[in-house]
Amino acid sequence: MKPATEIWYDMPELIAMLDRVRESGKGIYGHELYMESSRDGYKEEMYLDYSHNPIYKLDGAVWGVIGIMTESTQKVLNERRLKTLNKLSYQTADAESLKSACQIIMKALQNNQDIPYALIYLIENNKDPNTGFDSPVARLVATTFDEVCKEESIHEKLKRRIPDYFPETHEMIDLTKISYHDHDTYMEKYATSTYLFLRCDCWPINLVMKEENPIQVLLKDNSQAILLPIKLTFCNERNLSAVLICGINLLRKLDDKYMEFYKVRNYKIIKYLMYH
Structure with missing residues (x-):
């Protein structure tokens, strides 16, 4: 298992959202979020529909964040x-x-x-x-x-x-x-x-x-x-x-x-x- 900062190193906006969920304990969602990625060897625009929610421990502390993302680039x-x-x-x-x-x-x-x-x-x-x-x-x-x-x-x-x-x-x-x-x-x-x-x-x-x-x-x-x-x-x-x-x-x-x-x-x- 790798930390999010290693997996999405070229998407600082996504890391910031995950940190916000972890710190606030509140889920967030949205549509057609604009990001730039270098997944095909060049910087390209991409758009995501997303939902990020906290995962809690038994004591109520935030243990992690579950993120569900669907790419909507072609639709946009x-x-x-x-x-x-x-x-x-x-x-x-x-x-x-x-x-x-x-x-x-x-x-x-x-x-x-x-x-x-x-x-x-x-x-x-x-x-x-x-x-x-x-x-x-x-x-x-x-x-x-x-x-x-x-x-x-x-x-x-x-x-x-x-x-x-x-x-x-x-x-x-x-x-x-x-x-x-x-x-x-x-x-x-x-x-x-x-x-x-x-x-x-x-x-x-x-x-x-x-x-x-x-x-x-x-x-x-x-x-x-x-x-x-x-x-x-x-x-x-x-x-x-x-x-x-x-x-x-x-x-x-x-x-x-x-x-x-x-x-x-x-x-x-x-x-x-x-x-x-």
Whole structure:
């Protein structure tokens, strides 16, 4: 038998609760208690439903504490992510253009635990003045970092504060001048899973468009992001491509359920953009 301080050494909040029961002789219970644990090789958020009660000796003194805990992490995550999806579904504001539609989406994703930040690049074809041919260009149209300037002289213009731990985040990227191979591969191992990330100097927009699959990127501060392709086909047979960049919650790994959330969220965004 080991003391609680050894078993739950990384959960000081739990130890404090057990001490409170032992000292007061009164039981406590609660739902969705937030804690952080390193059980899978990284610090992750977890939520617990709990009940802690004292065990008494014959003389009435507290001999120990019996604790019953049920993890409710997935329930909390599911409810939180469903709230995000519903928020996207309820976007009914009229957008004057595709750009303003993207800005509405970014505003809906601000201050989100599962999507710490987001950026969206629209892929356009610009005519090269030298060759006369169309060349693909990625244009950054909206981010969750965008703020409307309050100064009267620049009223309603956006200011954009991109974090310095990001890869190079250009407003415009000529995709004909970016190599598919300008990156290194990094492997991250957890206790129960392994993930592959790219390290790159700039966002691998070209690679996402080429492979038409999500790509995960490791940033300068070792946080993670995912790039997801978006394909739109309008009734006039006009096609449009975009790349959505999303931050990954530092306290969650990108497991199957998290990835499914991203895919459903992507579908909601595609559905919204189709009508603008």
